[in-house]
Amino acid sequence: MIWTLFKKEAQSYFSSPLAYVLIGLFSLISGIMFFNLLVTYSDGIQAIPQNMTETVSFVDEVVLRLFANINFLFLVFIPLITMRLFSEEKRQDTLEIFWLSPVRDWQIILAKGLAALSLILAMLLMTGLFPLIIWGIGIQDFSVLFSAYLSVILNACAYISLGLFCSSISGNQIIAALLSILGIMFLWMITWGGNLNSNFIVAEIFHYLGISSHFERILRGVIGTQDLIYYLSFISIFGILTVKSLDRRNW
Amino acid sequence: MxxxxxxxxxxxxxxxxxxxxxxxxxxxxxxxxxxxxxxxxxxxxxxxxxxxxxxxxxxxxxxxxxxxxxxxxxxxxxxxxxxxxxxxxxxxxxxxxxxxxxxxxxxxxxxxxxxxxxxxxxxxxxxxxxxxxxxxxxxxxxxxxxxxxxxxxxxxxxxxxxxxxxxxxxxxxxxxxxxxxxxxxxxxxxxxxxxxxxxxxxxxxxxxxxxxxxxxxxxxxKFRQGLVLKLGLSPGEKLPDLSRFGHYEVGTTQHFTSEDQYHLSFESEHDFRPELVKYLVGQGILVHTVMVESPELEDIFLHMTETRA
Incomplete structure (x- = not known):
């Protein structure tokens, strides 16, 4: 059943020009970022004395920055992807097809989330060219890539669950997109709030609630249980909220 | 079931x-x-x-x-x-x-x-x-x-x-x-x-x-209220005053001049077509048709949605 639902959502994504425009734009912007980071890095390397080049890490300066930038791009790209998931169905009155059938709400939500994720993965696939280029210029330490990709994928999952919820509460795609952009920014701001707070415990709570600290740890290859639990509970909470929001029809 | x-x-x-x-x-x-x-x-x-x-x-x-x-x-x-x-x-x-x-x-x-x-x-x-x-x-x-x-x-x-x-x-x-x-x-x-x-x-x-x-x-x-007759008279004939007709109360009389037809509604449901024809013929009026009209659903509908609105 999930497969049937997923196939329908994925087909509807990949048959619309929006998907290709987004994939194209994403590749373009992340490509420019990558190129820019490479140039900055090589300029930096040439500027410092020969015996100190070891202090400037390629991983820190290029790879981790690139993935942090990809996370930043998600702020706009993921809301654009998730905005239509429920809003469109509401506008077309097509949710009734599901409600007339024995399908359960969580199956619909999961299938839509997975379809959005598949589009994100298609975007990230384009960035797979970058390691090839790095390999071409003689850098072969790719161990960091696994955790780097994992971190952006986990972030994407969290943003998608938030975006799905926003889409389920509004029949208007633009409003759904704006809400999820604000939601993601709020998630980042929680962490900034933690940075500004002098009370250690409050700061720790803020850091745990915000998404950035978890993202950065996994990005650097420290994959802790608490971070995985954070993502799992984040996605579950917004999944449940979306189920509740769809249940509103029964009021 | x-x-x-x-x-x-x-x-x-x-x-x-x-x-x-x-x-x-x-x-x-x-x-x-x-x-x-x-x-x-x-x-x-x-x-x-x-x-x-x-x-x-x-x-x-x-x-x-x-x-x-x-x-x-x-x-x-x-x-x-x-x-x-x-x-x-x-x-x-x-x-x-x-x-x-x-x-x-x-x-x-x-x-x-x-x-x-x-x-x-x-x-x-x-x-x-x-x-x-x-x-x-x-x-x-x-x-x-x-x-x-x-x-x-x-x-x-x-x-x-x-x-x-x-x-x-x-x-x-x-x-x-x-x-x-x-x-x-x-x-x-x-x-x-x-x-x-x-x-x-x-x-x-x-x-x-x-x-x-x-x-x-x-x-x-259920919604037929009394008898409704559709009465067709020969061209030129006029319907006489029916208030003196027998002991039946005549409700409304509608005249459709184009067809020489009348719609007569009565309080009673009793079918008194024979008496009516006999009466009219007795008055020297040539009767073309007499039909009992069952009310159209349309009338029932309009009646219900208007009067109780």
Whole structure:
């Protein structure tokens, strides 16, 4: 059943020009970022004395920055992807097809989330060219890539669950997109709030609630249980909220 | 089991508005039940509640002997609904759309059912086309195909002929009549002649309340108020003053000059045509025709929706 639902959502994504425009734009912007980071890095390397080049890490300066930038791009790209998931169905009155059938709400939500994720993965696939280029210029330490990709994928999952919820509460795609952009920014701001707070415990709570600290740890290859639990509970909470929001029809 | 559907004092309230007010009626197995009312009378709300899309504020809906709310998953394959706005995906082809609907209902024999439904509804020419590009008539038929695709024994059709051209309306009506051989159908409309043509039972709703429910004949009988005669006189003849006619009270007299016809309504239901003819002939008036007129559903409907509004 999930497969049937997923196939329908994925087909509807990949048959619309929006998907290709987004994939194209994403590749373009992340490509420019990558190129820019490479140039900055090589300029930096040439500027410092020969015996100190070891202090400037390629991983820190290029790879981790690139993935942090990809996370930043998600702020706009993921809301654009998730905005239509429920809003469109509401506008077309097509949710009734599901409600007339024995399908359960969580199956619909999961299938839509997975379809959005598949589009994100298609975007990230384009960035797979970058390691090839790095390999071409003689850098072969790719161990960091696994955790780097994992971190952006986990972030994407969290943003998608938030975006799905926003889409389920509004029949208007633009409003759904704006809400999820604000939601993601709020998630980042929680962490900034933690940075500004002098009370250690409050700061720790803020850091745990915000998404950035978890993202950065996994990005650097420290994959802790608490971070995985954070993502799992984040996605579950917004999944449940979306189920509740769809249940509103029964009021 | 005679009644497939029993709606028992169902009320639906929205903040500050009662959309459906203590509605009760039942639908017999194998019938086409007309659900009649002007726009905004509460037809769609009631139908959505029966289909399990909307819970009633109070009252119970029993379908196949089971209470519809809280939602029963196994009832879902038993009800087909064509809502007022057919739930169509504009970017899917007709075939993909129906396949999707079939899969949602766990159907196994989708290809053979597809051929059946497509040919039954004359959709052969558009089966590979994108729904968004189809005409309104085709879209409506695809919507109906969706409702009947998984072979639900109970169908709810909310104004299926609304906004279609006359040719499509006739075709669709014939198709719905054909469906009734195997299925029970609740069919809503605000067009009376349509309901009269295809339904054997009707329920009339107005401002959220049921005004009448039963089979067509019963409703006609119930709302016939006294005898109505259609009297045709030979050209040039004039109807004499009938107030002195026997001991019957004459209600209203309507004169249609163009046809030399009169409509006479009487308080009594007694059929006194022979006496009337004898009287008129005795007065030297040439009588052409005398007919008992049964009131049209239209009159009943207008009467009910006007006087109690």
């Amino acid at each position: 005679d009644n497939i559907l029993i709606v028992d004092s169902v009320t639906k309230e929205y903040p500050g508005r009662v959309a459906v007010d203590s509605v009760s009626f039942s639908v017999k197995k194998g019938s086409i039940h007309g659900f009649l009312g002007p726009n905004g009378a509460g037809k769609s709300t009631t139908m959505r509640m029966i289909a399990g899309l909307l819970p009633p504020t109070s009252g119970t809906i029993t379908l196949f002997g089971e209470i519809v709310f809280p939602e029963k998953r196994h009832l879902k394959n038993q009800i087909g609904l064509l809502p007022e706005n057919a739930p169509l995906y504009p970017d899917m082809t007709v075939e993909d759309y129906l396949t999707f609907v079939g899969k949602l209902h766990h159907m196994k024999n989708i290809p053979s059912r597809m051929d059946e439904v497509i040919s039954g509804l004359n959709l052969q020419d558009v089966r590979k086309r994108i729904i968004g590009n189809l005409s309104k008539g085709y879209k409506q038929r695809v919507g109906l195909a969706q409702a009947i695709f998984y072979n639900a024994p109970f169908l709810i059709l909310d104004e299926p002929t609304n906004g279609l051209d006359p040719q499509s309306v006739v075709e669709l009506r014939e198709f719905i009549k054909g469906l009734a051989k195997e299925k029970t159908i609740l069919f809503s409309s605000h067009i009376l002649s349509e309901v009269e043509q295809i339904c054997d039972h009707i329920t009339i709703i107005h401002q959220g309340k049921i005004r009448a429910s039963g089979n067509l004949g019963e409703i006609h009988r």
